[in-house]
Amino acid sequence: MILVSWVLIILMIALAILSIELKNLIAAVVAVGAVSLVISLLFLLIQAPDVAMAEASIGAALTMAIYIIGVRKTERSEKDG
Amino acid sequence: MIYYVGSFLLIALGLYAVIIKKNLIKILIGLDLIASGVNLLIISIGYVKGGTAPIFSRAGLKASMMVDPIPQALTLTAIVIDASEMALAVAFVVLLYKHYGTLDIKKIRSLKW
Amino acid sequence: MVRKVVYSIFLAIIVLALAMFFAAYPFGKNKMTVGEYYLNHGVAQTGAANIVTSVVLDYRGFDTLGEVSVLFAAAAGVAILFFLAGGTKREQEDLTKPNFVVRVGSRIIFPFILLFGSYIFIHGHLTPGGGFQGGSIIASGFLLLYLSYPGTRTNRDGLSIIEGLAGLTFVVLGLIGLFLPQYSFLYNFLPKGTLNTIVSAGILPIIYIAIGFKVASEFAGIVDDMMCQVICRGGGK
Amino acid sequence: MVNLANPILLVVIPLFFTFLIALSGSFLKSGVKYLPVIAFALNIIVSLALIPEVVKNGMVIATTAGFKPPFAIDMAVDKLGLFLSLIASLLGFVASVYNLFYIDEEPQEKFHALFTLLVAGLTWMIITGDIFNLFVAFEVTSIAAFGLVGFHRDKGAIEAGFKYLVMGSIGGSFLLIGIIMLYAATGTLNIVDIAQKTSNLTFQQKLFPFAMIFTGLGIEGALFPLNAWLPDAHPAAPSSVSSILSGIMTTAAIYAIIRLTNTIFDFNQIYFFLMIFALLTLIFGEVSAFFQKDIKRMLAYSTIGQTGLFFFAFSLNTVNGLQGAFMQMVNHSLSKGMLFLVVGGMIMQVGSRNIDDFAGLGRKMKVSSFFLAIGAFSLMGLPPFFGFWSKLKIIFAALQNANAFLVASVVIILLMSVVEGAYFFKLLQVMYFGKQEKDVAVKEASYGMLFSVVVLGTVLLIISFYPAPVINFMHKAAAEIINKNYITLALKLGGL
Numbered sequence: 001m002i003l004v005s006w007v008l009i010i011l012m013i014a015l016a017i018l019s020i021e022l023k024n025l026i027a028a029v030v031a032v033g034a035v036s037l038v039i040s041l042l043f044l045l046i047q048a049p050d051v052a053m054a055e056a057s058i059g060a061a062l063t064m065a066i067y068i069i070g071v072r073k074t075e076r077s078e079k080d081g
Numbered sequence: 082m083i084y085y086v087g088s089f090l091l092i093a094l095g096l097y098a099v100i101i102k103k104n105l106i107k108i109l110i111g112l113d114l115i116a117s118g119v120n121l122l123i124i125s126i127g128y129v130k131g132g133t134a135p136i137f138s139r140a141g142l143k144a145s146m147m148v149d150p151i152p153q154a155l156t157l158t159a160i161v162i163d164a165s166e167m168a169l170a171v172a173f174v175v176l177l178y179k180h181y182g183t184l185d186i187k188k189i190r191s192l193k194w
Numbered sequence: 195m196v197r198k199v200v201y202s203i204f205l206a207i208i209v210l211a212l213a214m215f216f217a218a219y220p221f222g223k224n225k226m227t228v229g230e231y232y233l234n235h236g237v238a239q240t241g242a243a244n245i246v247t248s249v250v251l252d253y254r255g256f257d258t259l260g261e262v263s264v265l266f267a268a269a270a271g272v273a274i275l276f277f278l279a280g281g282t283k284r285e286q287e288d289l290t291k292p293n294f295v296v297r298v299g300s301r302i303i304f305p306f307i308l309l310f311g312s313y314i315f316i317h318g319h320l321t322p323g324g325g326f327q328g329g330s331i332i333a334s335g336f337l338l339l340y341l342s343y344p345g346t347r348t349n350r351d352g353l354s355i356i357e358g359l360a361g362l363t364f365v366v367l368g369l370i371g372l373f374l375p376q377y378s379f380l381y382n383f384l385p386k387g388t389l390n391t392i393v394s395a396g397i398l399p400i401i402y403i404a405i406g407f408k409v410a411s412e413f414a415g416i417v418d419d420m421m422c423q424v425i426c427r428g429g430g431k
Numbered sequence: 432m433v434n435l436a437n438p439i440l441l442v443v444i445p446l447f448f449t450f451l452i453a454l455s456g457s458f459l460k461s462g463v464k465y466l467p468v469i470a471f472a473l474n475i476i477v478s479l480a481l482i483p484e485v486v487k488n489g490m491v492i493a494t495t496a497g498f499k500p501p502f503a504i505d506m507a508v509d510k511l512g513l514f515l516s517l518i519a520s521l522l523g524f525v526a527s528v529y530n531l532f533y534i535d536e537e538p539q540e541k542f543h544a545l546f547t548l549l550v551a552g553l554t555w556m557i558i559t560g561d562i563f564n565l566f567v568a569f570e571v572t573s574i575a576a577f578g579l580v581g582f583h584r585d586k587g588a589i590e591a592g593f594k595y596l597v598m599g600s601i602g603g604s605f606l607l608i609g610i611i612m613l614y615a616a617t618g619t620l621n622i623v624d625i626a627q628k629t630s631n632l633t634f635q636q637k638l639f640p641f642a643m644i645f646t647g648l649g650i651e652g653a654l655f656p657l658n659a660w661l662p663d664a665h666p667a668a669p670s671s672v673s674s675i676l677s678g679i680m681t682t683a684a685i686y687a688i689i690r691l692t693n694t695i696f697d698f699n700q701i702y703f704f705l706m707i708f709a710l711l712t713l714i715f716g717e718v719s720a721f722f723q724k725d726i727k728r729m730l731a732y733s734t735i736g737q738t739g740l741f742f743f744a745f746s747l748n749t750v751n752g753l754q755g756a757f758m759q760m761v762n763h764s765l766s767k768g769m770l771f772l773v774v775g776g777m778i779m780q781v782g783s784r785n786i787d788d789f790a791g792l793g794r795k796m797k798v799s800s801f802f803l804a805i806g807a808f809s810l811m812g813l814p815p816f817f818g819f820w821s822k823l824k825i826i827f828a829a830l831q832n833a834n835a836f837l838v839a840s841v842v843i844i845l846l847m848s849v850v851e852g853a854y855f856f857k858l859l860q861v862m863y864f865g866k867q868e869k870d871v872a873v874k875e876a877s878y879g880m881l882f883s884v885v886v887l888g889t890v891l892l893i894i895s896f897y898p899a900p901v902i903n904f905m906h907k908a909a910a911e912i913i914n915k916n917y918i919t920l921a922l923k924l925g926g927l
Contacts, residue, residue, distance in 0.1 A: 002083075009087035016091055016114055020098045025106050032110050035091075039117055046084065047134040047148045048124050049322035050246045051156045053314075057330040058164045059117065062413055065337050069420040070171035071106060074178040078104045082221045089212050092604075093205045099601065100201050108597060115604045122608070126615050127229070130222035135245035137237055137389070138321065147245070149229040150236075151620070152611075154249040155563055158261045159607060161326055161409075162570050165268030166600050168416045169577055172275045173593040175420075180586045189590065212608070215639040219615045227618035228501055239498075256439075256495045256504040260555070260567035263446060264574050266453065267548050270541040271578025275589075277538050351457035354540075358454025365447045371497065372437065379439045381497040 005045055012038040023078045025071045033064035084125035091118030105174045105184045109167065116163040120156045127152030241386030242319040242395040250324070251398045255380040258401075259364060262408055266361065269412040276419040300342040307335030315406030319395045325402040329409025336414040340421045350418070353411045360408035367397050367404075435480040438506040438558050439493045441516055444477070445470045445523075445551035449544050456540030463540045464531050467547045471524035474554070478517040485513045489911065490920040492560065500560070500921075501624040507560035509917055510908035511757055515557045515686055518761065519679045521890070522768045523550035525883040526671040529772055532879040533671055533779070542582060542669075549575040549675060556683045560921070562610050563620045565687060569606060569651065572680065573599040579672045580664045591663035598650050598660045606647025612640040613695070623921040626694040634698065641696045645688065652684030653738050655712040661735060662719070666727035666784070670775020673727065677734040678768030682760045685738065689745050689756070693912050705746035710840055713739030717847040721854045725784045726774055729854060730767065733810065736847060737763045743840065744825040751828035753909035758821035758902065761894070766806040766818065769887040773803045776876030776884070786858055790865030795873045798881055800862055802888040807855040809891060812848055817895040820902065822848065 012035055019031035036059040043052035091114050098111025127149035133142060135150040174184070181189050219225060226233075232249055240248035250258055311332035318324025371381030387394030448470035452463045484491050485508060496503045508516065527546065534542055552572030559565050577599065581592035614620060616636055617628040629637060650657045665673045692701075716735030723729035741763065744756035776799055781788050793800040805816070812822035826844065829837050875881070894901050911917065 006083055009083050012087060013090050013094075016094045019110050019114070020094060020102070020107065025104075028107070028110060032113055035114065035117060039121055042084070042087075042121065043124055046124060046128045047132055048127075048153045048156070049134050049136075050244070050324065050327075051120075051124060051153050051160070053323045053327040054157055054160050054330075055120070057327050057334065058160055061334050062330050062337070062417075063113070063164050063167050065334070066168050066171050066416065066420060067106075067109070069417075070175050073175045073420075074106070075184050078107065078184070085213075085216055085221055089209045092212070092608075093209050096205055096208065096601075097201070099597065101198060105593075112597065112600050112604075115601065119604050119607050119611070123611050125221055126219065126225065126611060128222055129224045129226075134322070135233060136322065137243045137245070144230075144233040147233050149224075149226045150232050150245040150249050151226075151229045151254075151614070153246045154254055154257075155611075155614075157246070157250055157326060158257050158563075158567065161261050162264050162567075162574075162603075165265045165412075165574060166570075166596070166603075168420075169268045169271045169275075169574065170593070170596055170600070171420070172272045173577075173581065173589060173596060176275055176581075176584065176589045177593060180589060211639055211642075215612055215636065216615065218636065225615060225618050228620070228624075229618065231502055252496050253498060253503050254563075257564055257567050259446065260564070260571050263449065263548055263551075264567070264570050266449070267545060267571060267574040267578060270453075270545050271574065271581070274538060274541045274545070274578050275581055275584060277541075277584070354453050354456055358450045358452070358456075361450030362447065362454060365443060365450060368495075369443065369447075372439075377434070378497040379437075379443065379493070379495045 001045060005042065008038055008042055008045070012042070025076055025078055026068065028078075029064060029067040029071055032067070033060050036060035036063070084121065084128075088118045088122035088125060091115070091121065103186045105177060105186060108186070109170050109174065112170065113163070113167055116159070116166075120159055120163075123152045123156045123159065237389060240382060240395055240398065241389065242398050243389055244319055244321065247319045247324055247398060247402070248395070251401050252380070252382055255368070255401070258405070259368070262361060262364060262405060265409065265412045266357065269357070269415050272416050272419050276422065297342045300338045304335050304339060307338070308332055311335065311410065312406070315402050316392070316399065318402040319398050320392070325405030326409055329406040330413055332406070332410035333413030333417065336410075337417050340417060350415065353415045353418075356407055356411040357415070360404040360411070363404040364401055364408075367401060435477055436484045436491060437477070437493050438481065438491055438508040438516075439495065440477045441474055441520070441558060442506070442551055442555045444473050445547045445554070449547045449551065452540055452544040452547065456544075461539065464534070464543055467527035467530070467543050468524065470547055471520050471527055471550065474520035475517070475524055478513065478520050481508060481513055485510060488920070489916065492921060501619050501621045504564050505560040505621070506558050507921055508558050509920070510904065510911060511686070512557050514757075514761065514904070514908070515679075515682065516554050518764050519550060519554045519557065519683070522675060522678050522764065522887075525886050526674050526768070526772065529671045529775070529880050529883040532877050533775060534669065536583070542579070545575045545578050546672065549579060549672070550679075553675070553679045553683045556687055560622055561620055562613060562622055562625065562691075566603070566606055566610055569647070570603055573603065573651065576664075576672075576676060576680070580668045582669055582672070583667065587663070588667040591660070591667035595660040595664040598657070602647045602650030602657070604647075605643050609640045609643030609647060612643065616640070622691070622694055623918050626918050629695055634700070637696050637698060641692070641701070644691060648684045648688050651680060652688060652742075653681050653712070653735050654708055654742065655715055655739070658712070658735055662728055662731045665731035665734065666725060670727070670771050670778065673731070674768045674771035674775070677731065677771055678764045681734060681738045682764050685742055685745070686760070689753075689912070690917070694915065694917055697915075699748070702746045702748045706743060706840065709739050709743035709746055710843055711739070712736070713743060713847050714843065715739075717850045721850050723854075724786055726786050726789065726858070727771070727778075727784055729786070729858070730770055730774065733851065733854075734763075734767055736851065737767065737810065740825065740844065740847075743844070744828060747828055748913075749828060749831065750906070750909050750913050751824065751831060753913060754902075754905045755821055755825035755828050757905045757909060758817070758824055761901065761905075762809055762818045762821045765887055765891045766809040769802060769884055769891065770806040770810075772880070772884050772887070773799050773806065776880045780873045780876065786861055787865075789858070789862050791862070792873065793859075793863035796875050799876055799884065802884050803862070804859055805888055805891065807859065809895065811852045811855055815895060817891060817898060817901075820898045
């Protein structure tokens with residue numbers, strides 16, 4: 001379990017860095033959704049199934065959908081900066 | 082302990098994105114990361130080594146072998162609050178884009194901090 | 195560049211402060227005082243097998259009322275921001291219509307999503323999950339419908355009536371407690387029933403169902419407003 | 432019959448009406464605007480019913496869910512909390528009457544629902560006895576406020592709303608981290624229960640949560656480095672909302688800081704730093720207000736200045752200082768709330784927020800201008816008004832056991848009062864003696880809007896000319912907080 005959580009946390013941090021640095025906003029938003037998914041797995045690992053479900057359905061699915069709708073309405077990619 | 086480290090890093094990355102990034106969507110991503118980091122931190126505080134989820138779904142589960150239910154309840158609240166905040170934020174960003182035609186914070190009149 | 199360095203130092207200080215503080219409270223150590231009470235007495239006092247549910251809805255039910263209000267505020271805020279002035283005609287953007295398989299598939303899946311969502315919030319006091327999770331699953335079902343039939347609009351008046359009714363159910367159930375001898379808001383006045391059956395835990399399942407409806411309608415409303423901003427053009431101020 | 436003296440009703444009644452508005456919005460249409468008025472009238476009744484109980488016992492505690500406090504959330508109203516919640520209800524009532532005539536933009540039912548929720552959240556923040564519940568109330572308040580700030584949907588409103596949202600959201604996260612630190616250290620969330628368990632923590636273990644909570648609440652309370660959102664957000668919102676934001680929100684956040692500092696974190700080393708923050712806030716607010724052309728922006732900066740003033744009085748950490756802080760809070764809430772309402776009516780008539788366009792209004796809108804002058808005088812601290820008594824109290828408290836630093840800060844306060852006087856007199860001078868260039872038909876504001884202004888103005892005048900009861904009440908409240916009666920009373924009544 002310890003090994004799994006190490007892997008997941010490293011994955012989570014990597015995804016978070018990706019989501020900040022990716023120029024393509026859709027990809028960045030998907031990365032944030034993936035961070036939420038990994039976090040919900042972590043919640044499952046430390047015995048919080050309720051929260052894991054909430055994070056997966058609200059944090060990952062709905063929030064990401066709202067983000068994507070927002071990005072589609074605006075610009076797809078980050079100009080410099 | 083790795084959970085703590087992970088959540089601290091998430092919070093720091095989120096703050097970094099909010100402060101440094103110039104793109105509105107990136108700022109929202111930063112806010113989201115901070116919130117996720119805080120949630121992870123709360124849940125990790127409630128963990129008890131070798132504990133099970135606090136649900137008496139079958140016989141034989143002992144209360145002394147369960148993790149703390151309060152942080153889970155708090156996180157449930159926090160997740161919903163974050164999601165609603167994010168929805169509102171995206172709405173603001175869409176309208177800002179409508180008014181200014183850009184997502185770049187430097188080009189929006191007084192949005193500086 | 196200098197700015198970046200300064201902020202990085204600032205961030206490092208925050209992380210260091212967090213690390214210094216939490217070093218005294220190691221991961222995995224039992225830090226419970228109140229939590230222990232809930233674990234030991236929760237089942238007897240609330241009748242819910244899921245202690246998280248009993249904390250969320252019973253012991254700390256007032257927080258949940260606040261949380262529901264936060265969600266309501268956000269939905270209302272989005273509705274205000276995306277409000278389109280009265281008679282403006284909504285034009286359709288030229289969207290490529292999703293293909294046949296998606297449309298038929300989503301129509302088939304949609305009832306199952308509703309069913310799954312309701313299952314989750316009805317069993318909130320027994321298994322993991324509850325009103326928030328179930329409600330958001332139902333809302334994502336609506337999202338699926340919007341994606342496969344871009345022209346769809348929900349009946350907003352209907353949604354806000356559901357919102358209002360669900361919220362009122364919560365508040366009124368709480369207020370009943372003030373008319374009882376115990377004189378306490380959100381007092382669990384119904385019989386507790388037997389553990390691990392559907393009809394148990396008094397008012398908790400009723401509240402969770404109300405929350406489920408509320409969450410579903412709020413998120414569906416938010417998604418509806420957002421989608422309209424994507425698909426419909428014109429109007430607004 | 433329900434016993435009305437229950438603090439929980441102060442929150443639940445507005446929430447009930449909020450959901451009722453959502454329910455009936457589609458078929459009552461414009462009728463929903465009367466619902467907030469009913470809600471806050473009921474709230475005033477509840478607050479009044481609480482007065483005898485609070486005076487008798489010193490505090491009223493209401494539990495939820497039928498369990499005793501550390502295991503369930505409780506609402507605790509002490510003397511000051513009662514006073515502030517009474518003011519919040521009064522301002523809410525008055526502003527919702529004002530809204531009947533002021534808000535004609537759609538979507539009305541959403542506006543009224545959010546407005547009710549905003550005041551409910553503020554009252555909630557004031558009376559809650561549970562620290563996580565404080566966070567929830569904070570979020571209810573701020574999310575309702577974000578939506579309301581953006582209500583006009585023009586460029587300025589959206590910008591201000593977004594800025595506020597980003598800062599408020601970070602503030603919320605910091606507050607949550609602080610709360611979770613306290614939970615990790617004590618294993619409980621009830622404020623009084625935490626207070627009993629923090630005595631054996633080290634300084635460092637108390638400092639970090641304090642810093643986090645202070646940052647979180649300081650954003651809402653507009654303390655110096657954290658208040659960048661305020662001068663944008665308050666002017667952008669509709670005037671009745673700015674009145675609530677300026678009048679109660681900063682006060683509620685500062686009250687929360689005061690209560691937490693005095694119950695949970697009882698350390699003395701920190702007050703000096705708080706004093707510096709307060710003075711910076713004061714200087715920043717008043718000096719920026721001086722240079723404003725936009726009247727609502729000027730009032731918003733003046734709010735920052737006032738916040739600095741009462742935060743300074745609090746950081747003296749003496750009974751007299753705290754008493755001065757509370758008196759100043761009351762003065763600020765009433766007069767700034769009234770000023771925003773008056774100014775809203777004027778802007779409606781003139782159609783501009785620029786001070787120069789207000790020339791000659793003193794002759795055309797006699798009643799409004801009269802009350803504007805009263806509010807301004809009270810904020811400045813001119814003699815017959817309540818602001819004078821509060822400022823006097825603060826200065827005396829600072830000079831009580833004076834050292835060089837305190838004398839210097841008193842000088843700063845006086846100097847800032849002069850600056851404050853300068854910009855308000857400039858405004859009044861333009862209004863009464865300024866020549867109007869264009870001939871616009873300006874009428875007096877409608878009777879309904881004047882009603883709200885007159886009610887607040889009368890309350891302010893009454894406490895100005897009979898300040899003794901309020902001063903005595905505030906003295907008792909301050910002594911209770913300094914002597915930590917909050918804890919002992921809660922222990923006695925709540926049966927922890």
